Amino acid sequence: MDKETMNQAQENALHPQNHGSFLEKIDSGLNPIWLLELRTTLRSGRFFASFSFALFICVAAIVFALLVLASEHRVTPDQIGKGLFSTFFFLELFILCVFFPAFTCTSIISEKERKTFDLLITSDMKPHRIVFGKFLAAYTYGFLFIIASMPIVMIAFLFGGVSVFIVAFSYALLLALGMLFILYSLWASTYYKSTVRSIIGSYTMILTYSFFGSFPLVWLIMDYLYYNNLLLFFSKPFHVDQVMVVLIPVLSFLCLCILPYLLTTNSLKPISKNRTTSLKIFYAVSILTLSSLFCYWGLNYLNRLNIGQKIQESNVMFIIANSVISCILLIGCVGFPLQSTVPGIAFEKKPSLFPTFSWLLAPGAWSGAMYMGSFSLLCYMLILFFAGCLGFYAVGWAHQDCFITLPLVFWSFLFFVSVSCSYFSLHYKTEKGKWSAAITLVTVLVVFIPLLFPFSMIIDNKFQASLWNFSLFSPILCAISAVVKFEARERVNMNLFSQIPIHYLGILFYLLASLWISRKAVILHKKEILEVQRRKESFKRLQEKKID
């Protein structure tokens, strides 16, 4: 069959396209792995059998619990409702532990064993798209499993004692936990070299985690159910700021989810690109965070001996929260530019444009800063939402300046860090880029992070308004803050220029600095391009001479 026949066949396509552009966009946006997995799994009898089995267990357990509870003497309908709901929650946790790892624990290794992995990797799909597709497919089945149990839990409503809030909250918890289990099973499927090992490893990991990690969750739900205090578990042992109570679990959860995702994506990358930069940064930052924290704590303890200052648990928790968020942010604003170094495709195509508009292409930094900026704003809104839902308002959080100016200060700072990282990664590029990550990280920690410090401010003498102030994260500033009296940091307008709106200066400073650095990076890159061209030409000349 020749080319014309093929064209003819294309013309006589059996499935003509009549979709509008909007539908086409949706169609193009669908993850192919997700679609394929849904097709293959939902058609299989195994899925139908396991789904029916899970529902049967739920129904059987609820009926059994109902019979047991109803047979007890002097039991109120409220107690029956609460009892049924508790049974349901335990049962769902069990289903989560048993069924969720099964969705993903072999998903990557089975591709390798089935010999379809090479076809997948050589297609035009990036590793993160493959991982996301696998995750999405597994999460869809999981979502079906959990949501399908909703009519069963509604039985508890007939007896009372259970509010809509606790049902919604427990479903949110289960879905979040399911996400975590799926991500860890997915990682197990890339880590182990055989299906059997992957299944064993995955279940061992999830069951161990469930054994230790499910207690706080059950405790949390029971607290609310029987004592009407959702925060009792978290607030009692620590006596911390109530906002932190929400902040810390949410951030810890995000950190826990990011780690297996990064590990899985990295393992799918070809070896030359599998530098695991983001992971190295993740580990490095975690270690530095802990050491900084201990350093701060230790120095503060020594300081207390001298000045008589008390250690406040709330401050320690604040530092932990700061450090965790800093850790996530640094992964983005350092990791992204390091992995995709200076100028992208646009620069390669028309380098002549960039002396004038070099900042437009802030080398690799846009992705870092935009991603992290969006992430930080999302976190900010999430915290506000949670805090608002629970009726807690930190003083100063709803302040106009906090809402508009501070995210801008923060975003411009991130942008500045990302641009600088790109520049360093280019400037210190060694044979395999080993040192660029280390140099950049040290520079960020020692030089850049203190730069945010002068532009932060305190509102209402209560809450430090720059939400993700890096100041306590830098080892140098830890040392400084240990020497400087702790109370000094809580004064209103604690900055170098207390009479002027210092945060606007901050935005201007960071943007100008970013512009200057990105311009330097572009010039440096141009030099490199010229050097490569020169080498190519000399190599060509050498070849021609040889041929002659």
Next chain:
Amino acid sequence: MIRIRNLTKKFGELYAVKNLNMDIGAGEIFGFIGPNGAGKTTTIRMLSTLLDPDEGTAWIDGYCIQTHQEEVRRKIGYMPDYFGVYEGVTVWEYLEFFARAYKVPAKERNKIIDGCMALTDFTKLSSKLVSTLSKGMTQRLCLAKTLLHDPKVLILDEPASGLDPRARIEIRTLLKELSRMGKTIFLSSHILTELADVVDSIGILEKGSMVVNGNLEAISKAISSSSSSFTIFLSLFQGQKKEQAKELLEKFPNILKIEIQGDRLEIQYAGKEEEIYQILKHLTNHDIPITGMSREEKNLEDIFMQLTKGEVS
């Protein structure tokens, strides 16, 4: 289209591929030959961006396999030697999955899938489950999959292995058709007779190093001219006077060896090419009934056997 320079891959202390250099032009069918363990699949995996070279590099359509892996993947259609298929999906769904994976625009996707199915004769089997296809059909399906994103280069690792004669002929016809469509085909195979009919040029690999590389005819001629002797076959009418002919030729200069093979004589001649007619003249002068004379041609198998020692890296 494909340029390879000093490509080297080591597994521990063992060189799987060592200083490989070659150029393959656009629209060419290149046959990559070598004994088992010579480093063919390693080279193909490096070209397909699945393995990183330790030294040297290669460019496909101007893109480096190390620095521009995504661009290279868009330019190539890769078919491994062993591959599996997804169970529970139909032929059309399988191709649709890869079309989506290659980001074929939604508007064009169905037409392209149907075109590829027509080219590989799958139109009538579009709703058949992939898991029920035979080995030959699966090979063709994989070939259809490699064509979805209209790659300039096809890298096929043993595409005809394990196929029955009919399926082999179908694959061979398909490859010729693809070559006519302007695709550059990089093909590895053990079945040398199959390759000989299809390839424009060959590269013979042994112990990870290139033994010979270039146009098939040119290599054949070069080998023939480099050898000190060649074989001539003389056919005699019904085998008459073959003993007499043998005796006559034994006294003829530059003849190293004569053997009677049925109705013909096999002569090992070490003289000049332009003096072969003297043999005929000598025999016809003695009334030997010669009906034909032919010279042994080097085919791909002969070249392969002559140039390789059967050693693995």
